[in-house]
Amino acid sequence: MNVASNLSESVSEASVDVTAKAGTKVGAKTGIAFLGCGYVADFYQQTYANHKDSLTLHGIWDHDAARLEKFAAFYKLEHYASFEEMLADPEVEIIVNLTNPHAHYATSKRILEAGKHVYSEKPLAMEIDQARELVALAEEKGLQIVSAPSSVLGPAAQRLWQAVRERELGTPRLVYAEIDDGMIHKMGYAGWLSSSGTPWPAKDEFYTGCTLEHAGYMLTWLVAMFGPVTEVLSMASLCIPDKGGDTPEDYTTADFSCALLRFEAGVTARLTNSIIAPHDHRLRIFCDGGELCAHEVWNFHTHVDAYPLPQNKIQRGMEKYLHMRSKRKLAVAKNPETKFAEGGHPMDFVRGVADMAAALRAGRPARLGGAFSLHITEVTLAIQYPEIYGTPYVPQSRPAPIEPV
Ligand SMILES: NC(=O)c1ccc[n+]([C@@H]2O[C@H](COP(=O)([O-])OP(=O)(O)OC[C@H]3O[C@@H](n4cnc5c(N)ncnc54)[C@H](O)[C@@H]3O)[C@@H](O)[C@H]2O)c1
Known part of the structure; x- marks a missing residue:
């Protein structure tokens, strides 16, 4: 060797x-x-x-x-x-x-x-x-x-999860989760090269599909916070069949999906994936006392904010007509030493490998291992392929709760 x-x-x-x-x-x-x-x-x-x-x-x-x-x-x-x-x-x-x-x-x-x-x-x-x-x-x-x-092991996800666990804005009821990436095929991706010179694999990304590529970023956070998904209702479609020169042969993979998910903890979520609608990676959790929001789930250190419900007519008017809301920033334990990849998203890709290594050495299952990963894969497949898996779909995998970091 x-x-x-x-x-x-x-x-x-x-x-x-x-x-x-x-x-x-x-x-x-x-x-x-x-x-x-x-x-x-x-x-x-x-x-x-x-x-x-x-x-x-x-x-x-x-x-x-x-x-x-x-x-x-x-x-x-x-x-x-x-x-x-x-x-x-x-x-x-x-x-x-x-x-x-x-x-x-x-x-x-x-x-x-x-x-x-x-x-x-x-x-x-x-x-x-x-x-x-x-x-x-x-x-x-x-x-x-x-x-x-x-990314669920990162500080922003952990802070959001803490706010949910500790009911900082009361009981969570509904989630809107978006992974919209804009019209990738019109973004000049031919110039996207990794540091060592590998081009972004457009054809493979289109062929695999944005749901299989991205839904896990939201699902991992949601399953950690609310337990297994008990029901999936999904619609997925290919809205732009011609993606230019890198359109895969016999291209049928959905470039849009929208799923309604029911979680064991009683929370309902809407999860959208697309490579069409403008960039939006917000995870919003609507609780009895207001909204918790992680603004960019592809950023380990993203801002996490709490927006308490408006308390009076003036505040409601400001929200409705001026889009102004009172906000409390939740402190995310950023580690300024953390290195992110050049030109990549601010994610610590090896974080999960390190957590797995720590688990092996402690003789325990990795937080995201086995049944957890299987569940994320199962729900993602059910969202991307409702015509194969059926909709509504009841996932069979049931991961045990995972521990916060
Ligand atoms: N591209 C991104 O921005 C991105 C971001 C996060 C995660 N991912 C994930 O990372 C994975 C790889 O994506 P990528 O963008 O690096 O793709 P890529 O096509 O650039 O690289 C994949 C590499 O794997 C090699 N390979 C394929 N089959 C192999 C085999 N049997 N044995 C040895 N080598 C083999 C290929 O030769 C290629 O160099 C995918 O699962 C993707 O979902 C990609």
Whole structure:
């Protein structure tokens, strides 16, 4: 194996650690490797810097030789000679699957079969049976599998969740959650390059669909706060079939979906995804005493505000006619040291991997692992494909409550 020369110090640190019991290294950093060196891999490589005290990156692999060489050269990393070599590396405990969504099932399955834990970019798989199989396989082998996104572990999500838990504006009743991204196909994305020079994979994004790509950013927060989704009513459609030169062949994937979700805690939500309506990533929770709002769920440090209900006629008039409301800023515990990826969204992509590593070392399930990730995948698939899953749809997966950070 060609272990990165600039990682050799961390490698030797890891190798002197004591192994306590069945694969648990005490005092060691957790060994990870990246599978896939495309656009998002740069975000992971750059935010890995936030977690070097607990993780050691041992190597990378991509089946596209040019991508692999370019990424390795840019970050001065050496790389494995094959996927098999990565799977056989005894220093690696978690493989971070950064391949395209359609490759997730087959690659994650091979990783689990090789006895490694998986942290997968979303979705876990493109079909619910495949996702169930992966989670069952992991369980059978005593391994863990976790799916991104992990933004619910970030300080803004945690602050919003605290406000909900502590009923800062009373009982939550209704949620409006939007992931509208504007007309991506008219945004000149041809110029979007990752730091190491990989173009944004437009065709694959259009083909996979904005719901499978993005709904998890809202669902993870909502399931953490309100428990499992008990019913999904969805409408999804392809509103703009011609997306220009990168329109996939036989393109039928929805570029808009709107779902009504019922949560176990009794809250009802409307979740919209589109690559049509102008940018809006707000999560608004309407409570008996007013509105809680996280303004941009793709920002770990986004503003979280509380808008108490207007108390009198003048305040109601100001809200109705002048769109002015009284507001209380909720303090988000921003860590000024946190590094975000260059040109990427202000998200700490490796946060979820670090949480998984901490869980492995503590001998507990990762917060977002197994049933939680399966549930997010199941609900997302039901929203994107109502014609396949049926609507209303009753999810079968039921994750246990997760602990706040
Ligand atoms: N593009 C973004 O802004 C973004 C943001 C967050 C998450 N994601 C997620 O990250 C994942 C990857 O997206 P991307 O934008 O990096 O795509 P990409 O096409 O730029 O990169 C994917 C890479 O995986 C490699 N790959 C595919 N199958 C493989 C296999 N079997 N073995 C080895 N390598 C393989 C490809 O060669 C490619 O280099 C997706 O799940 C996507 O949803 C993307």
